[in-house]
Amino acid sequence: MQSAHALAMNELNKIRENNITELERKKAEIRTAAPEYSKIESDLMKGGNALLRSVLHGGKDFEKIKNFIQEKQKKKISILKSLNLPDDYLDEHFNCDICHDTGFDENGKKCVCLKALTMKYIDINSNMTALMKKQTFENFDFSLFSPVPDNSGKSSLDIAKTVYNSAKDFSDNFENGLNLMLKGNAGTGKTYISSCIANRALARGKTVYYQTSYKLCETLENVKFGKYENPDELSSAVSVIKYINSVDLLIIDDLGTEFITQFTAAALFDLINTRLINNKSTVISTNLDFDSMEKLYSSRFTSRILGDFKIMIITGGDLRKQMFEKR
Ligand SMILES: [Zn+2]
Incomplete structure (x- = not known):
């Protein structure tokens, strides 16, 4: 028998894992349906890394990299549209928008969702x-x-x-x-x-x-x-x-x-x-x-x-x- 807090944190971990698994499943689905998506995916990754480097090194080529990323994002959306899928189909999904299913808000305070889950498990316990x-x-x-x-x-x-x-x-x-x-x-x-x-x-x-x-x-x-x-x-x-x-x-x-x-x-x-x-x-x-x-x-x-x-x-x-x- 675990404490209600530990059980609530376990449930949040499961929610996060499930959402990651679901996103990976959707990405694989798009790669199959539109093979060009793989290249866009890796370009977006490279773009993100380059943007971070640029920020850390005084903003060199910042605008250029930003435009590159925007262009790839547009391509990604047009692929989704061609498959009759919504623009945010490949966005990260969170059950709780306040804490992104971490249980703690941006000030490090217990989120309402964690409090509610803890109450649920106190009740079960x-x-x-x-x-x-x-x-x-x-x-x-x-x-x-x-x-x-x-x-x-x-x-x-x-x-x-x-x-x-x-x-x-x-x-x-x-x-x-x-x-x-x-x-x-x-x-x-x-x-x-x-x-x-x-x-x-x-x-x-x-x-x-x-x-x-x-x-x-x-x-x-x-x-x-x-x-x-x-x-x-x-x-x-x-x-x-x-x-x-x-x-x-x-x-x-x-x-x-x-x-x-x-x-x-x-x-x-x-x-x-x-x-x-x-x-x-x-x-x-x-x-x-x-x-x-x-x-x-x-x-x-x-x-x-x-x-x-x-x-x-x-x-x-x-x-x-x-x-x-x-x-
Ligand atoms: Zn929350």
Whole structure:
């Protein structure tokens, strides 16, 4: 798994290569259709070199060389016309006119095309499903929640608004050292809220990686215990782990559903702890209570969570029934 920037630069390189190949194909086509074009091509090359020499040596014969080039260019165009082709048929073609597909503008700044491509790959690297991509704050439908208060005096709508606002606030500010644990029973919409947070972070250009605790631990374990027989599989798993360590926002879904061993408990603690030290944010969703968490992992694990994570409790089957199972 390569960084989004490296993937974007690879794509630009491919675009440049394809355009060069296409131009060479067109030149070969013209050479076949009009054999005199070969001579014009080499004359234009010679003319260009002579013009450069002239500029470097005080402009000697400059006008003469310029006229020579212009005359050859006219001939080239008349050949193209005779073949019913446009004047610019043999011009270099660029997908991006600003940076000529180099990714950087004339001031050495990242071009808009490179930024857009990088965003595309950040999105692909996030590991989110097509369904999760649709689970956004913008698609959140408050009209589905009942405004009638229950015995506690709170309505489903009150709870939904509180969860929504604080999740949104988190996704706008997590880079200031914030971490979040979403706690609630299975199906209360923790994944939906995680997706909303991830999508908003991605829209802000942040790198995000989503994974279930189960898959995450499986990858860590497979690497640690040498379970990958294929070296490509191993190197791709290692690069995923590197990416997980480096992303701005890591989302670990359904903590507690993995096969918990001494190794996975320690590896998860290390992962979360290292991210805290490096000021990288993590969102963990779980239906475990803190007592179970302490038993299954360790007291240092639980105290890390209690000390460094904002805890958001999502209650009520209502949210699930009305909103989060909506497809
Ligand atoms: Zn560009």
